[in-house]
Amino acid sequence: MDVAVVGAGPTGLVSVVGLARRGHRVALVDNDRGPAPDGQWARRGVMQFHHPHAFRGQAVDVLRAEVPEAVDALLALGAEPITGADASGGAGGGELPAGAGLRCRRMVVERELRRVAEREPGVRRVRTRADVVRRDGGRAVGVGARDRSLDADLVVVATGRGGRLADGLRAPEESSDCGLSYVSRQYRLRAGAEQGPITSPIGAVAEHDGYVAIVFVHDAGVFSTLIARPSADRRLALLRHDAAYDAAVRAIPLLAAWTDPDRAEPLTPVLPGGRLHNTYRGQLDDAGRLPLPGLVFLGDSVCTTNPTAGRGVSTSLMQVERFLALLDEHGDDHVATGLALDAWCAERIRPWFLDHVANDAAQVARWEGRDGADLDPAGTPTSDLVVRAIAVDPSLMCIVGPYLTMRALPGSLTAAHPRVREIYASGWRPSYAEGPTRDELAALVAGSLAEVPATALA
Numbered sequence: 001m002d003v004a005v006v007g008a009g010p011t012g013l014v015s016v017v018g019l020a021r022r023g024h025r026v027a028l029v030d031n032d033r034g035p036a037p038d039g040q041w042a043r044r045g046v047m048q049f050h051h052p053h054a055f056r057g058q059a060v061d062v063l064r065a066e067v068p069e070a071v072d073a074l075l076a077l078g079a080e081p082i083t084g085a086d087a088s089g090g091a092g093g094g095e096l097p098a099g100a101g102l103r104c105r106r107m108v109v110e111r112e113l114r115r116v117a118e119r120e121p122g123v124r125r126v127r128t129r130a131d132v133v134r135r136d137g138g139r140a141v142g143v144g145a146r147d148r149s150l151d152a153d154l155v156v157v158a159t160g161r162g163g164r165l166a167d168g169l170r171a172p173e174e175s176s177d178c179g180l181s182y183v184s185r186q187y188r189l190r191a192g193a194e195q196g197p198i199t200s201p202i203g204a205v206a207e208h209d210g211y212v213a214i215v216f217v218h219d220a221g222v223f224s225t226l227i228a229r230p231s232a233d234r235r236l237a238l239l240r241h242d243a244a245y246d247a248a249v250r251a252i253p254l255l256a257a258w259t260d261p262d263r264a265e266p267l268t269p270v271l272p273g274g275r276l277h278n279t280y281r282g283q284l285d286d287a288g289r290l291p292l293p294g295l296v297f298l299g300d301s302v303c304t305t306n307p308t309a310g311r312g313v314s315t316s317l318m319q320v321e322r323f324l325a326l327l328d329e330h331g332d333d334h335v336a337t338g339l340a341l342d343a344w345c346a347e348r349i350r351p352w353f354l355d356h357v358a359n360d361a362a363q364v365a366r367w368e369g370r371d372g373a374d375l376d377p378a379g380t381p382t383s384d385l386v387v388r389a390i391a392v393d394p395s396l397m398c399i400v401g402p403y404l405t406m407r408a409l410p411g412s413l414t415a416a417h418p419r420v421r422e423i424y425a426s427g428w429r430p431s432y433a434e435g436p437t438r439d440e441l442a443a444l445v446a447g448s449l450a451e452v453p454a455t456a457l458a
């Protein structure tokens with residue numbers, strides 16, 4: 001059949017290759033110009049493009065199934081496997097065991113996916129912005145843009161978190177503010193320099209009193225530092241200035257170790273991020289009906305979650321895999337495909353959204369120091385507190401491990417709740433990493449910019 005896929009992010013790119021390899025004729029619609037000849041890529045409109053990403057095993061499993069040559073190319077370019085078997089996370093030797101994730105820049109991953117999609121027979125790229133999903137006889141029949149109109153038997157909307165195409169057709173999204181904002185920067189290790197401390201499969205994580213510092217290891221000696229700060233604290237918005245960010249990085253021990261000038265040099269300016277939301281939106285309209293058979297929403301246009309957990313590409317590509325299987329099963333019965341996809345997303349994707357809604361609300365309350373925000377011992381512990389209780393009782397790992405690797409849904413943590421309640425009822429609380437508190441960080445940021453004219457900080 002003829003399929004129009006709107007949006008050439010990870011969701012759209014993997015979809016078009018998967019569709020073409022199943023014998024469909026595919027048009028990939030996106031206005032982005034693609035990477036420059038030197039490989040750099042501004043990618044306006046995808047705010048997170050240069051922010052740190054890590055790719056979980058679920059995402060990589062789908063890539064291996066649908067675009068295996070892209071995975072081979074990424075390993076050859078220096079992407080590192082994440083096995084999760086130990087804190088270093090690396091399998092080494094360029095091998096990729098089943099279920100392993102990847103440490104790699106998002107730009108590098110997307111460049112390889114795009115390369116495969118562009119060469120794929122049966123895929124044609126259409127450089128435009130789709131304005132409307134065309135309909136006839138109560139079903140989708142293509143997409144319309146300012147400069148052209150495309151016919152299609154099936155329209156896939158993979159327009160990401162900011163996409164507005166066919167917005168009015170579905171029931172409104174469920175949404176909650178993550179309460180945090182990203183400010184990050186990429187660095188490259190100097191020739192011969194060793195990596196800094198590794199404490200987690202993605203690199204290293206330090207939970208501080210009022211913010212989180214993370215190091216993401218990428219490909220070929222590149223890594224990112226990230227300060228995830230409370231969005232409500234405007235003082236820390238000034239971290240977007242290089243001088244302030246540098247001062248903060250020097251003061252946070254984990255980031256200072258990684259960015260020591262003898263070890264690494266900055267590759268980018270400081271990258272500020274926008275506000276982040278957990279969102280979920282199924283395929284159906286307000287009345288619970290499929291609004292337009294032949295129209296399917298995939299990827300971030302269905303679900304977005306707090307990016308510090310690195311689930312977005314996985315939940316997106318899991319949807320793609322499910323959609324492709326349903327299309328194989330139901331052929332041109334688009335009602336059956338749409339309804340089955342919606343039911344599957346409600347069962348397998350929405351629980352991750354709900355998990356983040358609860359976690360983020362609890363984290364914001366803790367960051368704001370609200371009374372009783374640390375934990376009600378009789379209440380339901382949020383997943384992050386369950387995870388942190390492993391520090392007291394490592395045997396919880398047999399319940400928590402499958403959740404951490406997304407092999408089990410968040411509901412599986414219920415089995416740990418009685419023990420976790422006991423732990424917190426004893427008065428134990430997770431400790432914070434060594435380094436400045438949020439107020440100390442804010443003071444440091446202000447101090448670092450004291451000499452900068454106010455007009456330059458606007």
Ligand SMILES: Cc1cc2nc3c(=O)[nH]c(=O)nc-3n(C[C@H](O)[C@H](O)[C@H](O)COP(=O)(O)OP(=O)(O)OC[C@H]3O[C@@H](n4cnc5c(N)ncnc54)[C@H](O)[C@@H]3O)c2cc1C
Pocket residue numbers: 006007008009010011012029030031032045046047048051052053054055056059128129130131158159160161162163164165182273276298299300301307308309310311312313314316
């Ligand atoms: C700060 C941040 C950090 C993240 N870190 C991680 C991480 O570590 N690990 C992880 O797995 N996930 C992470 N994510 C999530 C991940 O980035 C998304 O899940 C992923 O981008 C979803 O891909 P997508 O293809 O659905 O959407 P996008 O990547 O947003 O792509 C959408 C595409 O659609 C195009 N488009 C939009 N509207 C139209 C239109 N009308 N016509 C034509 N084209 C259109 C856009 O130009 C874009 O190319 C992070 C997200 C954020 C915000």
